[in-house]
Amino acid sequence: MTVQIALRHRFGDFGLDLAFDAPPGVTVLFGPSGSGKTTVVNAVAGLLRPDQGRIVADGRVLLDTAARRFVPPHCRRIGYIFQEGRLFPHLNVRQNLLYGRWFAPRAARRESVSQVVDMLGIGPLLSRRPGALSGGEKQRVAIGRALLSGPDMILADEPLAALDEARKAEILPYFERLRDAVSVPILYVSHAPAEVARLATTVVALKAGRVAAVGSAAQVLGDAMALGTPVATSVLRARVAAHHADGLSELICDAGRLWVPCVVDVPGALINLRIAAQDVILSREAPQGLSALNILSGVIADLSPYDGVSVLVTLELGDARLTARVTRRSSVAMELAPGQRCHAIIKTLTVAPQDRGTKYVPGDGS
Numbered sequence: 001m002t003v004q005i006a007l008r009h010r011f012g013d014f015g016l017d018l019a020f021d022a023p024p025g026v027t028v029l030f031g032p033s034g035s036g037k038t039t040v041v042n043a044v045a046g047l048l049r050p051d052q053g054r055i056v057a058d059g060r061v062l063l064d065t066a067a068r069r070f071v072p073p074h075c076r077r078i079g080y081i082f083q084e085g086r087l088f089p090h091l092n093v094r095q096n097l098l099y100g101r102w103f104a105p106r107a108a109r110r111e112s113v114s115q116v117v118d119m120l121g122i123g124p125l126l127s128r129r130p131g132a133l134s135g136g137e138k139q140r141v142a143i144g145r146a147l148l149s150g151p152d153m154i155l156a157d158e159p160l161a162a163l164d165e166a167r168k169a170e171i172l173p174y175f176e177r178l179r180d181a182v183s184v185p186i187l188y189v190s191h192a193p194a195e196v197a198r199l200a201t202t203v204v205a206l207k208a209g210r211v212a213a214v215g216s217a218a219q220v221l222g223d224a225m226a227l228g229t230p231v232a233t234s235v236l237r238a239r240v241a242a243h244h245a246d247g248l249s250e251l252i253c254d255a256g257r258l259w260v261p262c263v264v265d266v267p268g269a270l271i272n273l274r275i276a277a278q279d280v281i282l283s284r285e286a287p288q289g290l291s292a293l294n295i296l297s298g299v300i301a302d303l304s305p306y307d308g309v310s311v312l313v314t315l316e317l318g319d320a321r322l323t324a325r326v327t328r329r330s331s332v333a334m335e336l337a338p339g340q341r342c343h344a345i346i347k348t349l350t351v352a353p354q355d356r357g358t359k360y361v362p363g364d365g366s
């Protein structure tokens with residue numbers, strides 16, 4: 001199941017002109033405020049009639065302006081997950097879950113209610129009303145309701161934005177399960193690199209109404225040129241090479257060898273490593289005698305001002321990119337410049353497997 005999206009629309013000075021495919025898995029629409037993410041979501045949902053466009057979900061044409069075809073929102077078979085759960089307050093959790101299902105054609109009822117309840121761990125909540133649920137619980141029910149409506153696509157518009165960090169951490173694994181368990185494409189709007197790194201099968205980065213970059217989180221987050229600004233998080237794709245008796249797993253990535261506390265994935269599995277820019281230290285000389293295990297060498301591709309006191313330095317490491325945050329003072333003292341070779345000492349790595357069937361294991365590579 002894939003959704004093909006091509007849109008053109010003008011709002012005064014702002015022009016949207018883009019095309020991309022959302023295959024099964026999570027396609028994250030990523031971009032700064034005003035880049036057009038909500039306009040895309042509204043057009044896909046049928047809440048906006050674009051000047052020109054064509055949207056096809058699993059062979060079903062939802063919009064084709066050339067053929068004057070416009071399927072109204074309630075007939076599009078799209079499951080929504082909004083920032084705030086938007087559950088019906090007068091219905092209990094079970095009734096909220098079943099609400100979408102009543103309208104789903106029998107053939108589209110792929111998951112059973114009990115499968116969804118199990119996947120989301122909401123069995124104990126079924127008789128409660130939304131007023132008696134936490135923000136995180138409401139969001140789990142909203143995921144279930146969207147899924148049970150038998151959708152051809154799920155739209156999640158910044159679904160974690162209204163939650164605090166602890167709630168975000170509680171909900172993210174459920175989105176991972178959703179991604180890994182169902183074949184329905186999920187279009188997920190976010191401007192949080194940590195969510196992108198953890199959830200995205202594909203990232204579509206938008207800039208001023210156009211697609212600036214498409215690819216894996218590792219490719220797109222490291223592409224400061226396309227994004228117009230580097231992101232203070234990098235993703236390295238690595239393969240599990242071996243597990244060692246001292247409790248460390250050995251990983252191989254484009255840039256070299258890395259070590260993390262033992263991961264559950266079998267040798268050969270591909271995993272994503274998320275590295276915050278503030279957890280990377282740079283050295284012009286090859287560092288020696290450090291306790292840090294993870295040191296990679298690369299060439300500076302880009303230096304961009306970040307905030308008043310620091311700059312983001314992006315290193316090219318083979319096909320991969322790694323961004324470090326250093327103070328402007330250090331950058332001047334070290335005479336950092338594009339083209340120079342540098343060594344990156346990685347203080348902390350987070351393991352965020354992307355592939356289906358793998359589990360999330362937090363780790364610290366120091």
Ligand SMILES: Nc1ncnc2c1ncn2[C@@H]1O[C@H](COP(=O)(O)OP(=O)(O)OP(=O)(O)O)[C@@H](O)[C@H]1O
Nearest residue numbers: 011012014031032033034035036037038039040191
């Ligand atoms: N109904 C409207 N009328 C006029 N201009 C609009 C309308 N809706 C959006 N725009 C403009 O279109 C541009 C894209 O807006 P959009 O909401 O899609 O961006 P966004 O990437 O979702 O931003 P944010 O992350 O802040 O939600 C902005 O310049 C916005 O001002």
